[in-house]
Amino acid sequence: MITVTIIGNGNVATHLTNAFSKTKNVNATQVNSRELKAVPQADVTLIAVSDDAIAEVSSKIKNSFVVHTSGSVSLNSLQNKTRKGVFYMLQTFSKDKEVNFSEVPFCLETENEGDKKLLESLAKSIGKKIYSISSEQRKVLHVAAVFVNNFTNHMYKTGNDICEEYNVPFEILQPLIKETAQKIETISPIEAQTGPAVRNDKKTIKNHLDLLNKKQQKIYKTITKSIRNGN
Template sequence: MIEIIVIGYGNVGSHLIEVLLSNTSINLKQVYNRSIEKIEHLLSKCPITNSFDEILEADVYIIAVSDDEISTVSKALKIDNKLVVHTSGSVDMNILNSNRKGVFYPLQTFTKNKSIDFSNIPLCIEANNDSDLILLEKLASKISNNSFILDSCQRKKMHLAAVFVNNFANHLYHIGYTICEENTVPFEILHPLMEETLNKIKGIPPLDSQTGPAKRNDQKTITLQLGQLSEAQQKIYMSLTNSIINTYKNHG
């Protein structure tokens, strides 16, 4: 049975702890959090601490804190010859202050208080030696059906791609929502369209599924639509429209 200690009870940490606790082939040996109050409710399920001096022995230490704090926490941990991993998409593995290190990055957008089915979450793993990579693969396979070995450079690029398809897509949804709300149109009308937009690109590259005024370089509609937008929306509209026009100019 793999013994795990999780450091940090933020968005990623809390969801990870939830799935580790529910798995009978994993021993969640301890949870650390700076503020002990936030993890007191876990006490009936596993030992907790807010002191690095009290950290127990385990096979894998998962540092699930914000990017800026990974280095500090890693130094404070003082772990020798045990695997220490972080859970960040954008931080290099080598920031970890340990001879055996790795990354265990669940690529998903977590919402506090909303349970998530880990079985479909892609886990991106990396380690600085082969046996630890095998250990992380074993751990990953216990909680998800999708694990991928990515090095730090690939992971950073994927994290960047995720900013576009997740964070930025969500802001476009927000703009669509706002336009609907201001005109008393139910936003739900757009749900099937949004679903089909996503479904399409599972079968064909998004380059081939593009539609709309920018794809057609339909200047008349573009001008009409620009006139209906706020200044910030216009900037977004134009940056995307110009990029689409240029993309298809080059692709014929």
Template structure:
């Protein structure tokens, strides 16, 4: 099967790398950013182009959500399968007479960070059972966690990921602002962060909750509020309120 990956960002890079590491041939990486395409090409030994889209059986579009529709229109071949990798777009966003699908990897991707691809969940949505098998078999060569999904379910998967990843990382960034301002090395907090994440491997997140809000320790919360200002203060109040509502405190 001839595979072309469209895009040069984090998802395109890691998907191409996952394929190559699992001896799945990639015919081409295609996109606009020649510098990034060239880096991917040199590292993974995959041909690249910014001009001519190679003929393929499967095109995987790894671009920003706002670009998916326009990029999909570049594919004029009819007898092929096209998949986007978005968590929040329907497969119908793809504009063309080809077979449409979604190939969504649930992970946060950075080019500088190695990943264990076997543990990345892939959620597959297609128009036919035959295409479901094609993409599920392909994902299974990379990952141990492959699941069929509808668009309705995928929207909630993406929403959950925003809470569990993007929001949590923003809290890390805010926490680092506080520690930096007090000249406290942020790496001293990494064991706490690691243990917090490891804990929910065996304990339900709700049962693992600790801290002044779940104890309804108003003295500590009021003290903390005096130390904060602007957005961090609002976040602190909102998070404590949410915790107290969850535990009906």
């Protein structure tokens, strides 16, 4: 039985607590980050708070093995005096959307092999995709994730805005969104790229720009230029 104390009450902390509660070999306790005077002892103390709060929160913890869940914060940013590690799940977490942890990549980093095996066992209790990733690699993954997730979702939002403005159901675009995401599982993104920018279809590009507001035009021109340049 692995004992885990999860510090935080946000989306990541809550989803992890719920997932561990359904396993037979993990006993997890969730603690609000404001209640650090009474942190239960555990095999793994898992900090799931905002990036800016990790250093301060970790400095107040005396437990033997402390890890954080951030994609952009280095292992050495932990300020506890004991063993350190990282338990990063490369996935987007929303409050009311259930997470299938068997599909979530777990990116682990520790200071020694024993702790690595412990985190691997913890990850395998709810997941299947386990990777050993350094702090530098994790930073690269995190910024790449911003492009493929956060920025892409903003494009969905922009597309939805355009549809609403012209009274077109956004749901018509959903099969296209799914096909694009599935396509890059078998071919590279550059091979999957289609559209007027690839074809340099200037008339279509001009027609599109005429439909857009100034903010949307700026985004359209920037992305079109990047595609045209092969970047």
